[in-house]
Amino acid sequence: MDLLSNTVALSRMQFALTAIFHMLWPVLTTGMAIYLVIVEGLWLKTRNPDYYRHARFWSKLYVLNFGIGVASGLPMEFQFGTNWAPFSEAVGDFFGSILGFEGAMAFMLEAGFLGIMLFGWGRVNPVIHYLATIMVAFGANLSTFWILVANSWLQSPAGGEMVDGKFIVSDYFQAIANPFMIKSVSHMFFATLETSLFVIGGISAWYILNNRHQAFFSQSLKIVLAAAIAVTPLQIYIGHLSAEQVAQYQPTKLAAMEAKWDTSPAGQPADWSLLALPDESTQSNTWEISIPNGLGYILEFKKNLSAPVLGLKEWPSSDRPHMVGLIYYSFRIMSGIGFFLAGLMLWSLLQWMLGNLSSEKIARQTWLLRTWIFAAPLGYIAVESGWIVRCVGRQPWTMYGQIRTADAASQLPAGNVLTSLTLFAVIYSILFVSTLYFGSRIIRQGPNMELTIPNLDPAVAIETEPATFVPDQRPIETQQ
Amino acid sequence: MDALIHFLPQVWFVILALFLFLYVMLDGFDLGVGILSLTSSDEERRSILMTSLGNIWDANETWLVLMGGALFGAFPLAYGTILSALYIPIFMMIFGLIFRAVAFEFREHSDRKLFWNAAFGAGSFIAALGQGFSLGSVIEGIAVDEAGHFIGSTWDWLDWRSLLVALALIQGYVLIGSTYLILKTEGDLQKTHFRTAKLAAITTLVGAVLITITTPIVYEAARTRLFSPPLIYIFSIIPVLGIILVGLLLRSLNKEEENTPFVWTILIFLLTFIGLGMIVFPYIIPNQITIYQAAAAPSALVFMLTFIGVLIPIMLFYNIYNYVVFRGKVVGDVYEESS
Numbered sequence: 001m002d003l004l005s006n007t008v009a010l011s012r013m014q015f016a017l018t019a020i021f022h023m024l025w026p027v028l029t030t031g032m033a034i035y036l037v038i039v040e041g042l043w044l045k046t047r048n049p050d051y052y053r054h055a056r057f058w059s060k061l062y063v064l065n066f067g068i069g070v071a072s073g074l075p076m077e078f079q080f081g082t083n084w085a086p087f088s089e090a091v092g093d094f095f096g097s098i099l100g101f102e103g104a105m106a107f108m109l110e111a112g113f114l115g116i117m118l119f120g121w122g123r124v125n126p127v128i129h130y131l132a133t134i135m136v137a138f139g140a141n142l143s144t145f146w147i148l149v150a151n152s153w154l155q156s157p158a159g160g161e162m163v164d165g166k167f168i169v170s171d172y173f174q175a176i177a178n179p180f181m182i183k184s185v186s187h188m189f190f191a192t193l194e195t196s197l198f199v200i201g202g203i204s205a206w207y208i209l210n211n212r213h214q215a216f217f218s219q220s221l222k223i224v225l226a227a228a229i230a231v232t233p234l235q236i237y238i239g240h241l242s243a244e245q246v247a248q249y250q251p252t253k254l255a256a257m258e259a260k261w262d263t264s265p266a267g268q269p270a271d272w273s274l275l276a277l278p279d280e281s282t283q284s285n286t287w288e289i290s291i292p293n294g295l296g297y298i299l300e301f302k303k304n305l306s307a308p309v310l311g312l313k314e315w316p317s318s319d320r321p322h323m324v325g326l327i328y329y330s331f332r333i334m335s336g337i338g339f340f341l342a343g344l345m346l347w348s349l350l351q352w353m354l355g356n357l358s359s360e361k362i363a364r365q366t367w368l369l370r371t372w373i374f375a376a377p378l379g380y381i382a383v384e385s386g387w388i389v390r391c392v393g394r395q396p397w398t399m400y401g402q403i404r405t406a407d408a409a410s411q412l413p414a415g416n417v418l419t420s421l422t423l424f425a426v427i428y429s430i431l432f433v434s435t436l437y438f439g440s441r442i443i444r445q446g447p448n449m450e451l452t453i454p455n456l457d458p459a460v461a462i463e464t465e466p467a468t469f470v471p472d473q474r475p476i477e478t479q480q
Numbered sequence: 481m482d483a484l485i486h487f488l489p490q491v492w493f494v495i496l497a498l499f500l501f502l503y504v505m506l507d508g509f510d511l512g513v514g515i516l517s518l519t520s521s522d523e524e525r526r527s528i529l530m531t532s533l534g535n536i537w538d539a540n541e542t543w544l545v546l547m548g549g550a551l552f553g554a555f556p557l558a559y560g561t562i563l564s565a566l567y568i569p570i571f572m573m574i575f576g577l578i579f580r581a582v583a584f585e586f587r588e589h590s591d592r593k594l595f596w597n598a599a600f601g602a603g604s605f606i607a608a609l610g611q612g613f614s615l616g617s618v619i620e621g622i623a624v625d626e627a628g629h630f631i632g633s634t635w636d637w638l639d640w641r642s643l644l645v646a647l648a649l650i651q652g653y654v655l656i657g658s659t660y661l662i663l664k665t666e667g668d669l670q671k672t673h674f675r676t677a678k679l680a681a682i683t684t685l686v687g688a689v690l691i692t693i694t695t696p697i698v699y700e701a702a703r704t705r706l707f708s709p710p711l712i713y714i715f716s717i718i719p720v721l722g723i724i725l726v727g728l729l730l731r732s733l734n735k736e737e738e739n740t741p742f743v744w745t746i747l748i749f750l751l752t753f754i755g756l757g758m759i760v761f762p763y764i765i766p767n768q769i770t771i772y773q774a775a776a777a778p779s780a781l782v783f784m785l786t787f788i789g790v791l792i793p794i795m796l797f798y799n800i801y802n803y804v805v806f807r808g809k810v811v812g813d814v815y816e817e818s819s
Contacts, residue, residue, distance in 0.1 A: 063585065064585050064589070066538075067538070067581055067582065067584055067585035068581070068582055068585060070538050070541065070581055071577065071578040071580075071581035071582050072578065074541075074544075074545070074574055074577055074578065075571075075574050075578075077545060077548045077549065077552075078548060078563060078570055078574060080552060080559075080560075080563075081548075081552065081559045081560050081562070081563025081564065081570075082563045082564055082566075082567050082570055082571070083564075084560075085559075085560030085561065085563065085564040085629070085630070086560065087560075088552060088556055088559055088560040088563075089556050089557050089559075089560045091556075092552055092553060092555075092556020092557070092559065092560075092776055092780075093553070093556065093776045093777050093779075093780035094780065095552075095553075096549065096551075096552030096553030096554070096556050096559065096776070097553035097776075097780055097783055097784045097787075098553075099548075099549040099552055099553065100546070100549030100550045100552065100553040100554075100784055100788055101549075101784075101787050101788065102549065103542065103545045103546040103548070103549040103550075104546055104549070104550075104787070104788045104791045104792075104795065105787070105791060107542055107545055107546075108539070108542045108546065108791075108795050109798075111538040111539040111541075111542045112539045112542070112795070112798045112799055112802060113798065113802075114535075114538065114539070115534075115535030115536055115539065115802050115805075115806065116535075116802060116805055118535065119534065119535045119806070120535075120805055120806075123805050123806070124805055168777065169777065169779060169780060169783075172779070172780075172783045410560070410564040412564065412567060412634075413634055416567050416568065416634055420567075420571050423571075423575060427575065427578060431578075431582060434582070434586055438585070438586055438589040438590070441589050442589065
């Protein structure tokens, strides 16, 4: 087979495979770290031991995912050198620096304080512990920031120019604040948060539905709900802004996202394709359902387009992304999930306002709870689809408009890459299945309700008495 | 400006050396403990071994991530060339580290601990082997063209000299792992590691002596540099100091002291490191590409320095704090409660 001897294709597959798998773990931990800050803060503020037990329970899932995230992320950094050496040499001045920042500022902070967050409960005082938890969350989100700075710079290069095949940076801060940066960082920040919220919410719903610790888990469901009220609509809005940005800076990607082959001229209405079967050989959609005049309303909230929307045929085949169907459907899956989650949030909010989510009544909301369980993995799928749109849609460029993917790859024996790719496929599949297996084990075990609560002050010690304990209510003088 | 162009790559060479040294020292004992776990027979012992690393292994591994990022940013040419030349040993290391890391997480929740124990030990061994081969072949030099791009073949990294370095490094890791466990354990387990430390000290010494002798014989460039003044004086002091340090280490092991063996081992690592640095400097790909040729633009080096340079003391501070919080012996699968 031709593919098996094509080093560039194999290196691309390897990067895609490792990235798609790796993302599964940090996407949860980054958002969950914020959740852990919230519950630990609630514990310190209210002294309610349940919040402490939440912090301990969810951090078990956190550390499982964090450890695998570290392990699966290591190859990402080294692949730039092993498989993409010409690319590394061309963009090292900026791209390499940013990866260095991610390590020094973000990852080190997270890893450095993780030990204290997980094992330090009995060893440091609660304020120091809380500080460690905050540092872990801050580090995780700073990672998102730097990685997205690096990626959005590849999407919209700024701050310098290519000279003899090497990117010479003239202004580093302009490169950091490249056109894509702010919206990309926010879109991903909310993506990690939303994914974690619906994972935590889904697991909480599962417990409630199975009659386990209902009061306890309706607490976490409500924290999630309170956050999701803000996050889900905001994410749709940022997503829309990101798409506008793609339209402006990466017209080839937008055309692929919409499977749009022919240009729609300005001043006229154009249809918006809902579902289609794109066919690259005929440069058309063999089958399509479209919404009449929809495109103008989506882009500018009016019927007629004020600027033309370019179709793929405007560019020679070598300058536009292939796999149009993949990009087109990934985009629809991502946005569909975004709307679905916002809808679920609205439904839950309505039930909450009607008072149906109190710990006594919540178990009766069977369908709502089932939908939350169903929604738990959707965030992951949306994130993965979004990244497929972002990076497959950028092709044939590794750095948009500047470096072609074919020129970015190391010239390696195909056999080497095929071997490492196969090993990655096997190992990452094992990691994925094992995480599911051990994650579900942690969930089936449930929270440890007998944990000793660290001593904040004597008031807390009273609250930690076992539930069976009945205080002596006789008058003081008759006791003993 | 000329002075700056000369000075900045040197600063980054030193920073990279610092990151690499911290990595080799800190993850070195992690990997050493991992390799030693292959020899421990019962579950309780392995449990203690893994607990002694539970809270620090990912912070320790981060120094490697940091070094990768800094090498990429500061010397992009060397990063691309070295990593594509060492494709196989680098992935050997990565797969080893993956196995080690997941063993930590999965073992805790698994009923079949035997499998994850094996993954932990074997992963540590494979990672150390990959690192040893990488180190060995970088010291040997990598075949490059005039522009500094790799032109050798896939298996260039594998020969008796890189194997020698790999074996010596593994022994070194076992040594520092043993002395770390002497610090962290007590009773029978500690006794075992006094023995493994002694054995590893001797095998490491043999490896180091062989490398020290063969390097000037095989590599002409290293010979001319090292055997001419003023380097000859420093270079001849290193083996002498090394032998004194190994002597001190063996003495402290014989006296069954708890803390000093670890300190002597760190000093031995540091000395070896300075020796290697002298052989390599000013090259980043020995005898082919100097740090000045491979360096990123001065503006990039300054940019990175302002962000990362400031952070180095802070990173060191909270990493040390982490060790202070978890000082003391490991008992069973928990740390002894601090009083």
